[in-house]
Amino acid sequence: MQITIRPLDLSSDHELEQYAAVVRASDDVAFGGHEEQSVEELRVDFADTPYGHQERYIAVGELMEGGESVVGTGSLMFPLQENLETVHLGITTHPAVRGHGVATTLLEQALVPAIHESDRSLISVYGEIPAEGDVDDPVLPANRLGARLGLSRKNVGVCRMLPLPIDDALLDQLEAEGQEKLGQYRIELWGDEIPEEHLEAYGLLLRQIELDEPDEEVEHEPAEYTPERIRVLEKRRRERGVRALIAVAVAPDGAIAGNTEVQFQKAEGTTIAWQENTLVMPEHRGHRLGLALKVATHRLLSREMPAVQSLVTFNSHVNPWMISINDRLGYRVAFREIAFQGRPDLSGGLLPSTSGTGSATMCA
Ligand SMILES: CC(C)(COP(=O)(O)OP(=O)(O)OC[C@H]1O[C@@H](n2cnc3c(N)ncnc32)[C@H](O)[C@@H]1OP(=O)(O)O)[C@@H](O)C(=O)NCCC(=O)NCCS
Structure with a gap:
């Protein structure tokens, strides 16, 4: 050839x-x-x-x-x-x-x-x-x-996929379980756009996931997500034909405590969707918010986009917290993904x- x-x-x-x-x-x-x-x-x-x-x-x-x-x-x-x-x-x-x-x-x-x-x-x-x-x-x-x-190899990621739709009974069971630890926290579903008054708090969540996500030896400097940057990214996402389903956890005092996003191409013929950032801020961990957030977006996904047959997610193999939530929702390992990095001399x-x-x- x-x-x-x-x-x-x-x-x-x-x-x-x-x-x-x-x-x-x-x-x-x-x-x-x-x-x-x-x-x-x-x-x-x-x-x-x-x-x-x-x-x-x-x-x-x-x-x-x-x-x-x-x-x-x-x-x-x-x-x-x-x-x-x-x-x-x-x-x-x-x-x-x-x-x-x-x-x-x-x-x-x-x-x-x-x-x-x-x-x-x-x-x-x-x-x-x-x-x-x-x-x-x-x-x-x-x-x-x-x-x-x-x-050289800096991290091993694992791709997991969740066949859709998820059984409503499983979502009900996981939601009921989450309710016990939720206390005064609540989950809100937002549209495609972050409300103006929460832009700054949302930017902190986006940065925190880059700080906290376990990724072994990967060299990466976390980004600053200013309100302006979030708006630029939202506009670009819309123009790319992508829809985002966003859930946030709201703390008893009204603070934004965590988030999760599912994204998919809206065009007919699309059969996969992507699980993006899921993060609970350090001071709000231990209330099963991660599970509650994902139950909310996963339930909505099958209603909004019934043609999607699987939801794809990537986690580092050293992230037992996220992996156990994903296991409970029914995600199954598909393949692994190596993060390679280095500063080679490629002049030749x-x-x-x-x-x-x-x-x-x-x-x-
Ligand atoms: C990884 C990928 C890009 C390789 O593309 P490709 O066109 O098949 O690669 P090449 O034919 O140039 O082969 C690259 C090397 O792998 C080897 N190789 C490729 N296919 C192979 C096979 N089926 N069995 C054994 N060795 C194989 C080649 O011999 C070559 O080795 P060399 O560097 O010692 O000569 C392709 O498999 C792919 O698209 N994978 C999914 C996306 C991905 O992982 N991309 C990131 C790449 S780091």
């Missing part, structure tokens, strides 16, 4: 549709479902904000003479307000052509040179590995790519492969 790498042309509907098709096919394999997004929504997704600059690349494969299609995608994201040393790297190869050197070619011809030319020294990337087995198995493609980039390009064969000769 001939592979050509070039920057994604954001003005081309055709390229955007093909880019999205690769992501959908990969999500179908990883999550058993995917999201639908229009080209206009993708353009918003791929546009810069005051908080991040992005670069996107495509690998175009010529499977037979004249038969070109996008077979892989690469992205670089440069945070602009904090984490100014970091570049986040993403690569997805269409499952039908994995093991044919697509990711290696994307790295060699576009991503590594672009990182080298940038002012960033810390490379950060996630790689999927199976649910079982040695996390450091050098045969796994994600570990091979991590090694060729000179990165990718480090040599240890396989000796080179990926282009692999059969998927």
Whole structure:
């Protein structure tokens, strides 16, 4: 297969549709479902904000003479307000052509040179590995790519999925159980927008999760979520076609004590949704608020978006508190995700492969 790498042309509907098709096919394999997004929504997704600059690349494969299609995608994201040393790297190869050197070619011809030319020294990337087995198995493609980039494992995340809808009886039972410890706390469901008077408190929750979430040795500087930043992110989310279901816990004195968010693409054909931040502020822990918050959004999700068949969440393997709540709701392990980071010297390009064969000769 001939592979050509070039920057994604954001003005081309055709390229955007093909880019999205690769992501959908990969999500179908990883999550058993995917999201639908229009080209206009993708353009918003791929546009810069005051908080991040992005670069996107495509690998175009010529499977037979004249038969070109996008077979892989690469992205670089440069945070602009904090984490100014970091570049986040993403690569997805269409499952039908994995093991044919697509990711290696994307790295060699576009991503590594672009990182080298940038002012960033810390490379950060996630790689999927199976649910079982040695996390450091050098045969796994994600570990091979991590090694060729000179990165090391900083955290092991676990992807869990919850089949929907959840049985109402289970939600009733968990809600009743939570009520016993809830005391004077209450759970509120908010629309897509944080009420003006709570913007500051909500920003503190968003920062606190970045401070508290266990992630072993990952280097990450927590962001400041100012009211202005929250509004920019909300507007962008709406323009990307994403809906958020937000629940907050309110303390007896009216303080915002915790939150959880579920997000999904509204377009017809979307079958997966994402569990985003769940956090209870340190001084309010021990009231089963985490469980109560999730019961509220999970119940609403099936009503608002009955076509969604599974809810996807990622937790570090060293987060027993969140994992036990997820287990009780019925989440099941799907795969693991390694957080790789490092400050390699890539002036000479990718480090040599240890396989000796080179990926282009692999059969998927
Ligand atoms: C990880 C991923 C991007 C690899 O894409 P790919 O196009 O198949 O990668 P390549 O063909 O360039 O192969 C990369 C390395 O893995 C090896 N490899 C790939 N598929 C393999 C397979 N089925 N069995 C054994 N080794 C394999 C290659 O030999 C190569 O090793 P080398 O570096 O020693 O030469 C792809 O599996 C994917 O999209 N996964 C989901 C998203 C993800 O995890 N992305 C993050 C990547 S760190």
